[in-house]
Amino acid sequence: MNEYVLATSQLSKEYKNVMAIHKVSVRIKKGSIYGFIGQNGAGKSTLIRLITGLAYPTTGTFELFGENNKRNIIEARKRIGSMIEGPALYPQMTAAENLEAHRLLKGIPGKNCIEETLKLVDLQDTRKKKAKDFSLGMKQRLGIAIALLGDPEFLILDEPINGLDPMGVVQIRELLKKLNQEYGITILISSHILSELHLLATHYGIIHKGELLEQLSAKELHDKCQQYLHIKTDDPNKTASVIENQLLTNEFEVWPDGTIKLYAHVHEPRRVSQILTNEDLIIEEFMPMGENLETYFSKRIGGVQHG
Template sequence: MSKYILRTNKLSKKYRNDFAIENINITVKKGEIYGLIGQNGAGKSTMLRLVTGLAFPTGGSIDLFGNDNPNMITEVQKRMGAIIENPAFFSNMSAYENLEVHRLQKGIPGKDCIKNTIELVGLKDTEKKKVKNFSLGMKQRLGLGIALISDPEFLILDEPTNGLDPMGIVELRELIKKLNRERGLTVLISSHICNNRCFNKFL
């Protein structure tokens, strides 16, 4: 079994005449937390969309869980959970109902995972409230819940602190560290924070 969750080799994505990313080589080791740092427009979301299968590369390759066969990538991507840009919700449904839809889509047996996930992301007291009445921070928490409901091995978070107040950022940081420590969850986080020193404060 590979000790690496993700490896890319000269990964590129071109839109018309411009590269969003070009010749990107990254390695993510199993059981670690990594930060992908860059200014807005630097290509972070594009990179994560390629890894999660939401877009297809123009060039280069992706190796996930030791598998670089393009015909098998979709299967191994099921072992991942992700928030990329703005998660899609059913606005007239509650958090519980949104998670139930995703549980059914992913074929997860039993409903205990919904209650556990809601408690895990701090939405226990909002189960019946419609998502259209959620704050931006609450929507970020629900997006995280959707990413976690399948108990993934690899979690990808694109700007997860957007909309969170300082206390929410601290709580998210502690939750990620707990998941990494107790479940061995590998995490890749993108951020527009300007330098490593600032990012280290998040983790």
Template sequence: MKASILKTDHLSKKYHGKMALDKVEMSIAKGSIYGFIGQNGAGKSTFIRLITGLASPTAGSFELFGQNSEQGLIQARKRIGTIIEGPALYPHMTAAENLEAHRLLKGIPGKECIEKTLKLVGLQDTGRKKAKNFSLGMKQRLGLAIALLGDPEFLILDEPINGLDPMGVIEIRELLKKLNKEHEITMLISSHILSELHLLATHYGIIHEGKLLEQLSAKELNEKCQQYLHIKVDQPNKATTVLEGQLETSEFEVMADGTIKLFAYTDSPGKVSKTLTDEGLILEQFMPMGEELEAYFTNRIGGVQHG
């Protein structure tokens, strides 16, 4: 069993007589990507503020890297990187200058980490371009670079794809996957966009009105919700032949408009897309989807529409 990076015990926070967090019991295992799901105002940001030391619990406690004393938590927080309520950027500075400013603020010795971190997030060639002229996706990657200074073992990201266009969302998603797999960084990603978290998370926590309703793994969620790959190609008939021949599966359904629902290979979509393109097919649409994913979340929070 993997060690827990973060473990909470009846963690609670009250603001103006109202419980923003109510006896939350959460555990995040080393190496996981934990999708923290909830409506805006459900308690996600309050939880993150407590863990990062920006607010104090009203009751309960938590462990970070096994530490729960005040001094122990101060030391443990040096091993985490965060983006809370958007990255803190200096708009008139370059990417490198932004990192240098934050390096000095964090007291990280040596400048060699700057170029290494810029390369890690794909911003090594931005030169003298000011952050104010970056796209939203670039700004988010720069925010991630700042969070990655000091080689954190645990990233806490609050709504990291909010406001991004589809390409920006894909850029950030692929970068987070790379950081998790290649650099073994554990992540807590807070979001109300369930469909996007489903492409990233290995585990989930569903919070509503301050209460953690459920924790479950991606495997458990997939068992509860019918998952499939939504595929639209230029030649649907050829695609079905490839699925049956090359990928040896008949677990698919062709819809009236020619789109294909593939119920196999949901855990390895890259293999499907590569096989189809290798056979000369043009992918017009290709995305994992869940027929009951949104419905499951809505049902868990009592039928309330989330925003």
């Protein structure tokens, strides 16, 4: 079985002499939640449109479920569910009627899936209420329900939490976690809301001005953003010994230039400095360091702040 549900290779798309994405090589592992991060206009939607067949690449190739032949990719797309640029709803129809209309369009046999899908997204009690009267969060959940028709293995969502109130965001987050953890659905979710993706994604891709800057796992991101005390004294070896024997930790690193990164006691800088001073060590540099999620991504794309 192929490890990746999606693998692109040097994928580019040009519109009227403007390069929307340039040589993008993305890898999305089966079973992951892939947070695709970038500002509006960075190229997130363009890549999604290429994957789902709504646009065609200028150069480059991609594999879907291990298939790279054009005919096989068309067949493989039947295993995808997507919501792009907002949910495609019939405003005068109820939730059940919307699902029924899309079921017929997709040629999915049997009506049993309608009620099951409504329950999955917690819209089973909307009854005769029309979609035009739904809250934004309900509309987003209905859009996801439509994407789930046909039991897709790979769910692609373009900015599904944009504009939602805090409760709506939580509902979408919990739904996506359930789909991933209980149903085994691989999810690609594009967003510029970093704080929310941080609570959801297992892997990340950072895109800026059409170029993929970095891909990393949640653990790799955690390691890069880890907080620590930066310490430099006149005697690195003695400092290391004091940290081990008096602070009772080995969670530190001694670098070739003599600086020490202390990952324990980060929230006790006064106590740490006092212990070092009491041992007659001369402190040359001492400061808390590390980055939070927003700072890290901001630096990667050149200082742009995110909401």
